[in-house]
Amino acid sequence: MTDHDLTGSDPIDARLRAAGAAWREQHRQGAVVDVAALPAIAGRGAPAPAGDDVVDIAPVAPGPPRRRGRWIAAVLTAAALVAAVVIGLVLTRSGGGTSRRPAPAGGVVAAGLTGLTWQLVSVRSGGTTTAMAPGPAFLAFDAAGGVKGHDGCNYLFGPVTLHGTQLSFGDIASTAMGCLDPNAARPVIDAVLSGTVEFTVKDAVLTLTKPGVGTLVYTARRTPVPVTDPAVLSGTHWQLDSITTGTGDGAVSSGSSQYATRTLAFDDRGGIVAFDGCNSMSGPAAFGNGTGTIGPLVSTARACPYDPVGQLVGSVLDGSVRWSVSGDRLTISKSGVGSLTYVR
Known part of the structure; x- marks a missing residue:
């Protein structure tokens, strides 16, 4: 094999230099170098040297393949795995993707229980029937399978389903208010409104x-x-029917027929007259759409024994209030103090 001076001006040397430059460029770009084609590339179509003029250039192994494609594939695979784990956790926490609330209780609608407020009128237990004075104890059913109500002291709410002549109350939640008036019927009310009960509806009586x-x-x-x-x-x-003292978790509700002696009257000139159980009060009352301002009221000054209900009446009927009439019930409330519910 003939040695060549790669720095000389020999035509073969020129082709070798050009071939080397082409090889370096292809190698830099990651292409597989065809060594046999290098002289032709260098000579722009000139014939390759023959015999002793053939340059012995050892083939060079191509550089490592590009890893960009494999890197992208790895990232996509990892992202898919993370997404699968997240979806699995969500489905697990949500009960397999299904709602925990019972399916709409069409039977409750068909039974004629929805769209009404059911007012408690009597409680029977142990052979004794107790008539319930008009008050806050009620039940109301919705078409989505829910029930809410009141046992005379606390609000109740939860799921309900109908099976033939039976109603099944689910996990019924309740507020935890204290009650001023003890009511022997209340434990019976709470016990009946749990689990499965027999029911009938006839002539608007449940x-x-x-x-x-x-x-x-x-x-x-x-x-x-x-x-x-x-x-x-x-x-x-x-006439006063029930009261709520305090707000939030500290609220206390009660109702009693004895409250009826406490009255409230509105005249047609923007004034009110109220009786708190001991003293009469009168004065201006400017009521707007759901809000109002009462007072200042002028009161008689009779000496009275301690009466928390009367004190609440005087505190609520003073200053800014909120109010609404629902059927035959008027509710007046004062933020941070409590509320009074009157009936006609």
Whole structure:
């Protein structure tokens, strides 16, 4: 094999230099170098040297293949795995992607229980029937399979389903208010409104019976739409039915027929007259759409024994209040103090 001076001016040397440059460029770009074709590339079509003029250039292994494609594939695979794990966790926490609330209880609608407020009128237990004075105890069913109500002290709410002549109350939640008036019927109410009970609906009367526990009898009334037009108050007379003291978790509710001696009357000139159980109060009352301002009221000054209900009446009926009329019930509330519910 003939040695060549790669720095000389020999034509073969020129082709070798050009071939070397072409090889370096192809190698830099990652292409596989065809060594046999290098002289032709360098000589732009000139014939390759023959015999002793053939340059012995050892083939060079191509550089490592590009890894960009494999890197992208690895990233996409990892992302898919992470997404699968996240979806699995979401489905696990949500019960396999299904709602925990019961399916819509079409039977409750068909039974004529929805769209009404069921007012508790009597409680039977142990052979004794207790008539319930008009008050806050009620039940209301919705078409989505829910029930809400009141046992005379606390609000109740939860799921309900219908199976033939039975209602099944699910996990019923309750507020935890204290109650000023002890009510022997309340434990019976709470016990019946749990688990499965027999029910009947006839002539707008709903009867719930749990063997060995008791029977609750409710009467139906259409759920009224709250009204906040002050015109509905003019010339009306009301009797106190129930109260709520405090707000939030510290709220305490109670109702009693004894509250009825505490009254409230509106005249047609923007004034009110109230009785708190001991003293009479009168003065201006400017009521707007759901809000109002009462007072200052002038009160008689009779000496009275301590009466927390009377004190609440005086505290609520003073200053800025919120109000609404729902059916035959008027509710007046004062932020941070409590509320008064009157009936006609």
